[in-house]
Amino acid sequence: MQEGLWIIGAPEVTLVVGGVLLLLAESLVKLESKAVGVLVLGVYLIAGLCMLPFMTTGAVLWGGMYTWDWFAVSGKAFFLLTGMLVTYLSLEGEGRIPAARAEFYILPLFCTAGMALLCSVRDFVLLFVALELVTITLFILVAYRRADAASLEAGAKYLIVGGLATAFLVMGIAYLFGATGSTQFDEVRRYTESQGAGPVLLLGMAFLLVGLGFKAAAVPFHIWAPDVYQGAPTPITAYLSVGSKAAGFVVLIRVLLLPFWNTACQRHWVPLIVLLAALSVVLGNLAALPQRNLKRLLAYSSISHAGFLLIGLASHSFLGLASMLYYLLAYLVATFTAFLVLVLLEQDKEGKTISDLSGLGQRSPLLAWSMALAMISLAGIPPLMGFFGKLLVFLAAWQSGFHVLVMIGVAAAAAGIYYYVSVVRAMFWSDPVHRSPIVLHPATRGLLVALNVGSILFGFYAKPILSLAVGAVAGIGG
Numbered sequence: 159m160q161e162g163l164w165i166i167g168a169p170e171v172t173l174v175v176g177g178v179l180l181l182l183a184e185s186l187v188k189l190e191s192k193a194v195g196v197l198v199l200g201v202y203l204i205a206g207l208c209m210l211p212f213m214t215t216g217a218v219l220w221g222g223m224y225t226w227d228w229f230a231v232s233g234k235a236f237f238l239l240t241g242m243l244v245t246y247l248s249l250e251g252e253g254r255i256p257a258a259r260a261e262f263y264i265l266p267l268f269c270t271a272g273m274a275l276l277c278s279v280r281d282f283v284l285l286f287v288a289l290e291l292v293t294i295t296l297f298i299l300v301a302y303r304r305a306d307a308a309s310l311e312a313g314a315k316y317l318i319v320g321g322l323a324t325a326f327l328v329m330g331i332a333y334l335f336g337a338t339g340s341t342q343f344d345e346v347r348r349y350t351e352s353q354g355a356g357p358v359l360l361l362g363m364a365f366l367l368v369g370l371g372f373k374a375a376a377v378p379f380h381i382w383a384p385d386v387y388q389g390a391p392t393p394i395t396a397y398l399s400v401g402s403k404a405a406g407f408v409v410l411i412r413v414l415l416l417p418f419w420n421t422a423c424q425r426h427w428v429p430l431i432v433l434l435a436a437l438s439v440v441l442g443n444l445a446a447l448p449q450r451n452l453k454r455l456l457a458y459s460s461i462s463h464a465g466f467l468l469i470g471l472a473s474h475s476f477l478g479l480a481s482m483l484y485y486l487l488a489y490l491v492a493t494f495t496a497f498l499v500l501v502l503l504e505q506d507k508e509g510k511t512i513s514d515l516s517g518l519g520q521r522s523p524l525l526a527w528s529m530a531l532a533m534i535s536l537a538g539i540p541p542l543m544g545f546f547g548k549l550l551v552f553l554a555a556w557q558s559g560f561h562v563l564v565m566i567g568v569a570a571a572a573a574g575i576y577y578y579v580s581v582v583r584a585m586f587w588s589d590p591v592h593r594s595p596i597v598l599h600p601a602t603r604g605l606l607v608a609l610n611v612g613s614i615l616f617g618f619y620a621k622p623i624l625s626l627a628v629g630a631v632a633g634i635g636g
Contacts, residue, residue: 168212169205169234170271176201177267184260191259195249198263202242202270209234216633222342223281228633232626233277233408236486240401241270243494247393250602251501262302266397269295273405279412282331282341289327289373292405293320296398300390312389319372319382327369333362334417346417355422363418367430370413373406376464377437384445387457392504395453396497399460400490407467407486411479414471415634424474431472436566438465443574450511452500455577456493459536462574463489469567470551473558476631481550483627484620488543488613492535495609499529502596512581517590525596526585528606535613537578538571542617550624 180197183189189197209231217226244266272291279285297320301313335341337359338349350359371379387395418427442462449455463485470482502525503514519526535544548571552564598606616623 168208169238170275172205172208173201173267173271173274176204177264177271180264180267181261184264189260191263192249194260195245195263198245198267199242201267202238202245205274206235206238218280220284222344223284224278225280226278229411229630230278232483232630234274236404236490237270237273237277237401240273240397240404240490241266243490244393244397244401246605247396247494247498247501250498250599251391251393251504262299262391265295265299269299269397269401273401273408276405276409276412279409280343280416282334282343285409285413286327286331289405289409290324292402293324293373296320296394296402299394299397300386302391302394306389308389309391310389312386315382316386316390323369323372323379325369326365326372330362330365330367330369333358333365335362337362343413343416347420350417350423351420355426360426363423363427364430366413367427370406370410371434374403374410374464374467375406375461376434376468377441377461380438380442380461380464383461384454384457387460388451388453392453392497392501395456396494399456399497400493403460403464404486404490407471407482410471411482411631412634414474415479419474428472428474431468432560432563435465435468435472436563438462438468439567439570440465443570443577446574446577449577450513452510452512452514452581455512455581456496459574459577460493462570463536465570466548466551466567469555469560469563472560472563473551473554475554475558476628477557478551478554479631480624480627481547481554483630484543484550484623485547487623488535488547488616491609491613492532492542492544495528495532495606495613496536498602498606498609499525499532502598502602512584513588514591515581515584516588518585520590521594522596522598524598524603524606528610529585530582531610531613533578533581535617537575539575540617542613543620544613544617546617546620 180194180201184194212226213231214228215226218224219226245263248263269292272288272295275288275291276285279288297313297317300316301310303309331341334346337356338346340346368379375383387398390398414427418424439462442458442465446455446458446462449458467482467485470478470485472478515529518529531542535542538545538548552567556564
């Protein structure tokens with residue numbers, strides 16, 4: 159039992175307690191915002207260290223509501239890394255954050271705690287609580303720049319769509335409870351294995367997929383993404399693009415693999431996932447082609463990547479799920495590289511449109527090459543991680559017999575190369591709009607180099623990441 163108590167306290171309780179203590183300290187003693195940002199990084203580090211003694215432990219706690227397995231550990235580590243990168247982006251974009259800046263650093267701690275909790279859910283009630291902790295925190299962060307009309311508009315749209323997604327989610331949970339008499343994943347699985355999938359259960363599952371589709375920004379539940387991505391502060395846009403999307407897919411993997419993995423359910427949800435995947439890759443890439451605003455371009459790119467991840471999920475195979483985890487890490491590396499470059503350019507009120515990147519290769523070769531590698535990885539061009547992520551999900555879907563879906567995905571990916579290359583062309587083959595060189599902090603230079611090396615190294619040598627992904631998928635449901 160003592161071991162269980164330690165597991166429960168790491169890392170969710172650490173993040174929440176750290177956030178509450180920092181809020182109290184900031185209210186009593188007005189701390190400098192950058193100091194708060196550094197302390198937040200420390201909280202993330204402590205939360206990660208708390209997991210180390212229990213990396214290989216397996217446990218199901220709280221009466222079957224909370225599980226600790228290798229998938230949970232991997233997911234928590236992913237979201238802690240995401241939170242740390244968001245905090246660093248916020249520190250670099252300090253000048254663009256309005257008054258009451260300390261809360262801007264602290265609130266993501268609660269959001270990350272919700273994401274970490276989602277990695278361990280084994281009950282629909284706990285799933286709802288964790289997801290709402292994430293969503294409510296993001297409502298505040300998206301609309302944080304209260305003097306900016308675009309930020310307030312983005313916050314209002316995210317609030318409305320988020321509320322609608324929550325309504326679908328709650329309705330789905332209610333139908334599932336009505337059909338099975340339980341909200342626990344194991345009980346729902348036992349019911350579907352013995353009784354099959356009746357109309358009420360299928361309706362609940364459909365509502366659940368709609369609610370999670372909003373979180374993942376998959377077509378046709380994507381309508382909020384471009385405006386919200388454009389209006390939100392850039393570090394929060396990065397958080398939405400990576401953290402919120404990954405949280406949606408982590409929940410999808412948990413929900414579909416545990417309660418609904420049997421054949422009676424698969425023959426209903428697999429066609430739906432195939433349809434969402436095809437629509438997302440096509441619309442996301444085609445809608446990104448005419449975009450000149452970089453954040454809107456990355457928003458539609460994010461929608462297309464949701465489609466590629468859904469292709470892996472549609473394969474309903476071990477390889478498909480493992481390839482999704484590898485893809486998520488590749489997406490994290492490329493996306494945070496791109497947004498770090500945008501944050502650095504925003505300090506000089508640049509980086510809003512593709513034309514703002516003109517001649518960046520002359521002003522800062524490191525920034526230009528970092529953005530170029532990020533675009534090449536997102537486009538799926540070898541030998542970077544993004545290419546192998548796409549290759550793996552396509553391979554998994556092909557092996558599962560979804561040949562038409564793979565061909566649609568390949569065609570959409572080929573079309574998407576155009577808008578990624580347009581960013582690279584502006585940086586290296588256009589005259590600079592601004593002539594002044596860009597000076598980077600040594601820590602920022604080190605982070606950019608690390609992200610670039612990671613994208614190249616784990617593209618050439620993907621085996622370590624794939625081994626971790628395979629182990630994480632194998633650990634689900636233990």
